[in-house]
Amino acid sequence: MTGEARPTRGPLLRDVAERAGVATGTVSNVLHNPGKVAPATLARVEAAIAELGYVPNAAARQLSRGRSGAIGLLVLDARNPFFNDLAAGVEEAAGQLDLAVLLATSSERSDRERLYLDRFEQSRVDGILVTPVGGSSKQLKAIRDRGTPIVLLDRLASTPGFISVAVDDVEGGRLAGQHLIDAGCRHVAFVGGPVSLEQVRNRLAGARRAVDAAGVALAHLPTSRMSADEGQRVGREIAAMPAGERPDGVFAANDLLALAVLQALLLAGVRVPDDVAVIGYDDISFAALAAVPLSSVRQPSYQMGRRAMELLAAVMQDGEGGQGTSRQVVFMPELAARASTLRRRAG
Numbered sequence: 001m002t003g004e005a006r007p008t009r010g011p012l013l014r015d016v017a018e019r020a021g022v023a024t025g026t027v028s029n030v031l032h033n034p035g036k037v038a039p040a041t042l043a044r045v046e047a048a049i050a051e052l053g054y055v056p057n058a059a060a061r062q063l064s065r066g067r068s069g070a071i072g073l074l075v076l077d078a079r080n081p082f083f084n085d086l087a088a089g090v091e092e093a094a095g096q097l098d099l100a101v102l103l104a105t106s107s108e109r110s111d112r113e114r115l116y117l118d119r120f121e122q123s124r125v126d127g128i129l130v131t132p133v134g135g136s137s138k139q140l141k142a143i144r145d146r147g148t149p150i151v152l153l154d155r156l157a158s159t160p161g162f163i164s165v166a167v168d169d170v171e172g173g174r175l176a177g178q179h180l181i182d183a184g185c186r187h188v189a190f191v192g193g194p195v196s197l198e199q200v201r202n203r204l205a206g207a208r209r210a211v212d213a214a215g216v217a218l219a220h221l222p223t224s225r226m227s228a229d230e231g232q233r234v235g236r237e238i239a240a241m242p243a244g245e246r247p248d249g250v251f252a253a254n255d256l257l258a259l260a261v262l263q264a265l266l267l268a269g270v271r272v273p274d275d276v277a278v279i280g281y282d283d284i285s286f287a288a289l290a291a292v293p294l295s296s297v298r299q300p301s302y303q304m305g306r307r308a309m310e311l312l313a314a315v316m317q318d319g320e321g322g323q324g325t326s327r328q329v330v331f332m333p334e335l336a337a338r339a340s341t342l343r344r345r346a347g
Contacts, residue, residue, distance in 0.1 A: 173206020235264025
C-alpha cells in the first residue's frame with residue numbers, strides 16, 4: 001500500500017546552530033546583530049545557513065516584538081465594489097508602510113463582526129479598520145483599551161474616544177432627494193435597510209429633509225440587506241403597483257440596490273426615467289455602464305480608505321493605542337447625474 005508523502009519542514013534556527021556548532025543565540029546575533037559575532041564564527045554560521053537553505057521566520061520575529069506586520073480591515077460587504085475601492089485605498093497606504101492587510105466581511109451581521117474582531121485581536125494585528133454593523137460597540141472599545149488602535153471607516157463615531165473617516169451621508173441623502181424633486185418627482189420612495197445601519201438612517205434622514213421642504217411624499221421600502229437580490233425584489237414590487245400608486249422617483253441607499261431596481265423596472269416594461277426616475281448611492285464603476293446609466297451620489301471611496309490607513313498608522317506610531325483620541329474626518333458627497341433621472345420631464 002502506498003501512502004502520501006508527508007510534507008517536510010524547512011530547517012529551523014536550531015538546525016543551523018547544530019550545523020555550525022554554535023548556540024542558537026549566536027545564530028540569532030548573526031541574523032540581527034552580526035557586529036557582535038567574531039568573523040570566523042560569522043562565516044561558519046553563514047555557511048550553515050546557505051547549506052541548509054534556512055529562511056528566517058519573520059512572522060515569529062514580529063510576534064516576539066508584539067507586532068504582526070499586518071492590519072485588519074473589516075467591511076460590511078466585500079462584494080460591493082464600493083468596499084473594493086475602499087480596500088484599494090487602504091492597501092496602497094499600508095503597502096507604503098510595509099504592512100499587510102487582512103480583509104474580512106461581516107455581511108452586515110453583528111455575530112460575524114464579533115467573530116472577526118476576536119480573530120484580528122488573537123492574531124495580534126497592529127491595528128484595525130472597521131465599518132461597524134452597529135455603533136461604536138463595547139467590543140471595539142475593549143479592544144482599543146487593550147492597546148490595539150482602531151479607526152472607524154465609512155462611519156462617524158457615535159461615542160467619544162474614536163477616530164473615524166466617513167462621508168456626510170445626511171447631505172448625500174439630501175442631494176439625492178433634491179435631485180429627484182428637481183427632476184419633477186412628487187412621490188418618492190427610499191429603498192434601503194436594515195435601519196440598524198447608520199448609513200441607511202442618515203441617507204433616509206437627508207432625503208426626508210429635502211422632500212419635507214418641498215412638500216413631497218416619501219415612502220420607505222425597507223430591505224433586509226443592501227444587496228442586489230433585495231433590490232430586485234423591491235423593484236418587482238414597484239413595477240407591480242398600479243401606475244397611479246407607483247412612486248415616480250426612487251432613491252436607493254446604495255448602487256447595488258439601485259441597479260437591481262432599475263433592471264427589475266426595465267424588465268417589467270416600466271420606463272426609466274419617464275415613468276420612474278432612479279438614483280443610487282456610492283457611484284461605483286458599474287453605475288455609468290448600466291443599460292440606462294445610473295445617477296448616483298458619489299463617495300470618494302479610495303481617498304477615504306487611504307486617509308483612514310494614514311490615521312491608523314499615526315495612532316500605531318504613538319504607542320498609546322488611540323485611547324481617548326477623538327477625531328472625525330468627514331468627506332463631502334457629490335451628485336453624479338445621468339440618464340436614469342436626467343431625461344425625466346419636469347411637470
